[in-house]
Amino acid sequence: MRTSGSQAFLLLLLLLIFLSSLLYYIFLDQTLYLQKYHPAVPQRNISILLWHWPFGHSYRLDGDKCLEMYNIRRCFLTDNISAFSTADVVVFHHQELRGGLSSLPLHLDRPASQHWVWLSMEPPVNNANLTPLTGLFNWTMSYRRDADISIPYGKTMLRGDELSFKAVPNRSCLVSWVVSRYQPHQARAGVYQSLKKYIPIEVYGKWNKKPLSNKKLLPTISKCIFYLSFENSEAKDYISEKLWRNAFQAGAVPVVLGPSRADYEALAPPGSFIHVADFKSTADLAAHLKHVAADRWAYEEYFQWHHTHRIKTYTDWRERLCQICVQFPSLPANRVYQDLESWVNS
Ligand SMILES: *[C@@H]1O[C@H](CO)[C@@H](O)[C@H](O)[C@H]1NC(C)=O
Ligand SMILES: *[C@@H]1O[C@H](CO)[C@@H](O)[C@H](O)[C@H]1NC(C)=O
Ligand SMILES: *[C@@H]1O[C@H](CO)[C@@H](O)[C@H](O)[C@H]1NC(C)=O
Numbered sequence: 001m002r003t004s005g006s007q008a009f010l011l012l013l014l015l016l017i018f019l020s021s022l023l024y025y026i027f028l029d030q031t032l033y034l035q036k037y038h039p040a041v042p043q044r045n046i047s048i049l050l051w052h053w054p055f056g057h058s059y060r061l062d063g064d065k066c067l068e069m070y071n072i073r074r075c076f077l078t079d080n081i082s083a084f085s086t087a088d089v090v091v092f093h094h095q096e097l098r099g100g101l102s103s104l105p106l107h108l109d110r111p112a113s114q115h116w117v118w119l120s121m122e123p124p125v126n127n128a129n130l131t132p133l134t135g136l137f138n139w140t141m142s143y144r145r146d147a148d149i150s151i152p153y154g155k156t157m158l159r160g161d162e163l164s165f166k167a168v169p170n171r172s173c174l175v176s177w178v179v180s181r182y183q184p185h186q187a188r189a190g191v192y193q194s195l196k197k198y199i200p201i202e203v204y205g206k207w208n209k210k211p212l213s214n215k216k217l218l219p220t221i222s223k224c225i226f227y228l229s230f231e232n233s234e235a236k237d238y239i240s241e242k243l244w245r246n247a248f249q250a251g252a253v254p255v256v257l258g259p260s261r262a263d264y265e266a267l268a269p270p271g272s273f274i275h276v277a278d279f280k281s282t283a284d285l286a287a288h289l290k291h292v293a294a295d296r297w298a299y300e301e302y303f304q305w306h307h308t309h310r311i312k313t314y315t316d317w318r319e320r321l322c323q324i325c326v327q328f329p330s331l332p333a334n335r336v337y338q339d340l341e342s343w344v345n346s
Pocket of ligand 3: 112113114115116135136137138333334335336
């Protein structure tokens with residue numbers, strides 16, 4: 001029997017598809033393997049001095065925390081300000097710089113090779129008094145993707161095969177929201193006031209005099225199908241623990257209000273959220289939520305990402321500080337922020 005040209009071509013094509021998918025999986029596997037067992041290793045010891053603990057809450061730094069906790073080598077953290085003259089990097093958290101220049105060690109001799117880092121996990125509206133901080137910092141550290149050291153509240157990762165996909169549970173409540181500082185002028189307050197005319201919303205937190213302890217937070221949210229992951233400020237890349245922890249870790253489908261859909265798509269798992277801006281009105285949004293709640297198939301669509309992705313949250317300041325060492329080799333050498341204020345507000 002003669003194999004015709006087109007049959008041979010088809011065979012060749014199938015072979016090519018097979019080989020390329022094989023290569024793709026081998027490569028993907030390698031990347032995951034490298035990511036897991038071989039974090040970037042700096043070429044020398046790096047010492048990082050944290051000048052003030054953010055919001056006054058300190059963590060223990062004895063021993064080699066970056067190695068012990070995060071498998072990051074040659075990275076030493078200290079909060080002992082007498083190590084100033086030998087530190088490679090000094091980190092300043094913005095909240096503690098509100099006293100202005102007097103909060104900075106400007107009276108000390110700053111080694112020429114030392115890098116100063118400006119750190120804030122807050123949106124621009126909460127970073128006041130930046131004007132005096134001009135021409136002092138070499139690197140920025142924030143949740144923003146374009147910060148020199150980018151430390152998001154959470155991260156989407158490809159999933160290895162270590163976990164099995166659990167059934168999507170049934171829920172007894174439609175939607176919940178936890179809010180401590182409610183301010184009527186905020187966009188999220190307006191959406192809430194309007195949305196609650198169409199659907200019942202269970203509200204917790206200080207504002208509603210129904211505060212939730214840390215232990216009760218996730219179990220309470222997980223009783224509901226949806227969670228309102230409404231940021232207090234709509235700023236580029238600002239996606240806080242209200243998404244990563246409150247919604248994803250509780251297993252509720254997040255209804256998000258914050259940066260653009262494009263920002264969420266870049267950072268959150270695919271198909272994992274409902275964006276308020278996708279709806280013409282809160283009536284339309286409410287109708288969509290009711291539809292999803294009533295349609296098992298539509299509901300489960302929002303959980304498909306669990307098959308391919310997983311999320312990781314960052315909460316411990318030590319993990320964030322150790323990240324400086326991972327990124328150290330690729331950080332810009334001679335940068336100076338002459339106008340920190342415009343960077344923050346850009
Ligand atoms: C780096 O730190 C380790 C652990 O403290 C120490 O044993 C080693 O001597 C240091 N290396 C250099 C080059 O300072
Ligand atoms: C959820 O409810 C449906 C319909 O009532 C039922 O068939 C299903 O077993 C329930 N699933 C779980 C995980 O409880
Ligand atoms: C860091 O910034 C300071 C202050 O502007 C500058 O004098 C110094 O040269 C910079 N250091 C490095 C290593 O780039």
